[in-house]
Amino acid sequence: MLVTDADGVRTLTLNRPDAYNSLTVELKERLLAALRDAAADDTVRAVVLTGSGRAFCAGQDLKEHVGMLRSGDTAPLRTVAEHYNPIVTAIVDMPKPVIAAVNGSAAGAGAAFAYASDLRVAGASASFAMAFAGVGLGPDSGASWTLQRLVGHGRAVELMLLARKVDSTEALRLGLVGEVVPDDELASRAHTVAATLAAGPxxxxxxxxxxxxxxxxxxxxxxxxxxxxxxxxxxxxxxxxxxxxxxxxxxxxxxxxx
Structure with missing residues (x-):
């Protein structure tokens, strides 16, 4: 987890690029702590959430997940209550704007984190997938609440049942994102939007x-x-x-x- 500050903006970067920033217990705990720190810090006036490398966030780290299930560890059954629910609550309740800068794939809980953010700026290579049904699960991380508010009930159910990938062009058309920019301009554009808000009321x-x-x-x-x-x-x-x-x-x- 990388944390940087500039112009009243705190940028939180998920930093497991070799694993597409998939969410281990450690990364979930670090993200939750970073969100809570940003909320409490009066010098932080806007927040950018993004990922390093080629992905925003691929969702749950299934290698860690299946390893725990095989060992009989019940931690995977508690992660929604202990991690995902508090993370989404911290994003939605953040008393300052949160901008998701979506670089590459956002899947499962990763997509849900973007949906929970106040604004979404996507790179041209960004994509979104509600991948839960593909692994025999229903939605979590607030996706059942946020997604239908972005695209409507019928389309939200469709995206969850089919678990299909939505590219950046379709995401813009559906209203999943507010803006699509070239990949090499994503970081600067998201920071510009966040800095503008940070200078506001x-x-x-x-x-x-x-x-x-x-x-x-x-x-x-x-x-x-x-x-x-x-x-x-x-x-x-x-x-x-x-x-x-x-x-x-x-x-x-x-x-x-x-």
Whole structure:
């Protein structure tokens, strides 16, 4: 796991390139810790999640998985509760924007991590696959919740049942990603997007994330109440005051996240 900081952006790079960044217990624990550290660090104002080498993340490391099953170890049966659920929760609940920079294959839990992110920028060679059914499993890592919100119920079920690969062109058409760029421009483009957000009103971004997530499972009245509470809180922030003053003075606002 590589962790780098620049321009208020923390980049988390899954770093098992020879294994397509497949997820061992160690890597899952390191990723979860890194996400929680980023959430708690006030100097971090946006997060980029990516992979090293030719893949974003191939999902569960099946070699480790089958080895544990053969030995009678019950750890594989606990990994959803102990690792995948907390990782996706940390991404979705991150009080700052999370951008997935998808380089190469994103499969299984790896694809689900990208779906859970706020924005997805893909390299031209990127691909996505809901590979769970192919190994006799159902979806995990929040894919049943996130994928249908991106592409609709029917298409989400299709992608999960057929477990077929979706290339970057189709991913853009379906709405799985917001942007596709040449592979050699992916890292810089994702950082540019993240740095732009890092310079913005990050408390407002956190409220955007939380109110939209809450509204997905609430009534209109509940959504309106949540929006009211958020606006009341944000209206008292220094960033809101700065934005209003900058508008009146015809200058660019200087946001501080307060």
């Amino acid at each position: 990050t408390r407002a971004y956190a409220k955007v994330k939380s109110t939209v997530a809450a509204a997905a499972g609430s009534s209109l009245a509940e959504a309106l109440a949540a929006e009211d509470a958020a606006q009341t809180e944000l209206g008292a922030t220094a960033d809101h005051r700065e934005a209003v003053e900058a508008f009146v003075e015809k200058r660019r606002p200087r946001f501080t996240g307060r």
